[in-house]
Amino acid sequence: MTQDIIHFDKVVKRFGDLTVLNNLDFSVKRGEKVSIIGPSGSGKSTVLRILMTLEGIEGGKVTVDDEPLWHEQAADGTLKAASEAHLRKMRAKLGMVFQHFNLFPHMSVMRNITEAPVKVLGLSKAEARQRGEELLDLVGLADQAQKYPGQLSGGQKQRVGIARALAMRPSILLFDEPTSALDPELVGEVLNVIGKLADEHDLTMLLVTHEMRFAREISDRVCFFDRGKIREEGTPEELFTDPSEERTREFLSAVL
Ligand code: ADP
Numbered sequence: 001m002t003q004d005i006i007h008f009d010k011v012v013k014r015f016g017d018l019t020v021l022n023n024l025d026f027s028v029k030r031g032e033k034v035s036i037i038g039p040s041g042s043g044k045s046t047v048l049r050i051l052m053t054l055e056g057i058e059g060g061k062v063t064v065d066d067e068p069l070w071h072e073q074a075a076d077g078t079l080k081a082a083s084e085a086h087l088r089k090m091r092a093k094l095g096m097v098f099q100h101f102n103l104f105p106h107m108s109v110m111r112n113i114t115e116a117p118v119k120v121l122g123l124s125k126a127e128a129r130q131r132g133e134e135l136l137d138l139v140g141l142a143d144q145a146q147k148y149p150g151q152l153s154g155g156q157k158q159r160v161g162i163a164r165a166l167a168m169r170p171s172i173l174l175f176d177e178p179t180s181a182l183d184p185e186l187v188g189e190v191l192n193v194i195g196k197l198a199d200e201h202d203l204t205m206l207l208v209t210h211e212m213r214f215a216r217e218i219s220d221r222v223c224f225f226d227r228g229k230i231r232e233e234g235t236p237e238e239l240f241t242d243p244s245e246e247r248t249r250e251f252l253s254a255v256l
């Protein structure tokens with residue numbers, strides 16, 4: 001077992017003529033908290049969407065937990081295209097929190113959180129509900145279980161989104177600009193919850209964000225993406241205080 005829980009090896013991703021990821025090498029260690037920053041269109045969301053198997057790849061290899069995402073190893077060691085069962089097993093390792101929450105509008109908060117654990121993990125309704133209560137407590141929404149998403153503020157919706165992702169007990173949590181659809185006064189409550197999760201030693205976190213101060217606080221490592229490649233990476237201290245690339249400096253001076 002290697003230390004890396006996520007590994008991109010020369011990954012190529014294209015949409016038609018557009019090459020979005022161009023031989024991307026990228027890895028994340030078990031338990032590591034990594035932030036991805038970079039200009040719009042640089043491929044940040046695509047990296048997360050590939051990990052969730054919402055997008056395929058045109059070249060290279062992605063492994064999660066040392067197993068290839070899109071292939072599986074046959075008994076004789078050869079690789080074959082992943083079966084639906086393999087994809088399901090791999091997806092279960094990851095949870096994702098989306099910019100626009102993606103809650104089920106016709107389900108209560110509690111049902112949003114318990115639906116997948118019951119259907120996919122096979123938990124009993126009672127087990128799922130108990131875990132749901134713990135998670136709502138964790139995100140500060142214990143009293144909102146019976147509400148519907150439409151009755152919640154954006155900050156509350158996103159906290160439900162986080163609880164829902166955690167309900168599947170992923171070992172990796174992906175965040176795609178979780179606060180950028182929120183009114184400024186609601187950003188703090190969501191960052192507080194993410195910050196709390198960052199203290200969990202075992203949880204691996206990959207966070208795409210424009211919240212530079214927050215990225216600096218919680219990350220072990222920050223990667224600056226530019227045109228489908230990591231242009232520069234380092235500790236928050238290195239990257240934010242003393243970036244070595246001109247392109248990183250330009251980006252930071254525009255957003256800070
Ligand atoms: P970021 O999250 O860094 O803003 P994305 O990963 O969303 O960037 O997108 C990278 C590039 O790929 C952009 O130019 C975007 O327009 C393009 N792209 C993303 N998804 C699709 C798609 N489904 N079809 C065509 N082009 C896409």
Ligand code: MG
Pocket residue numbers: 044045046176
């Ligand atoms: Mg994006």
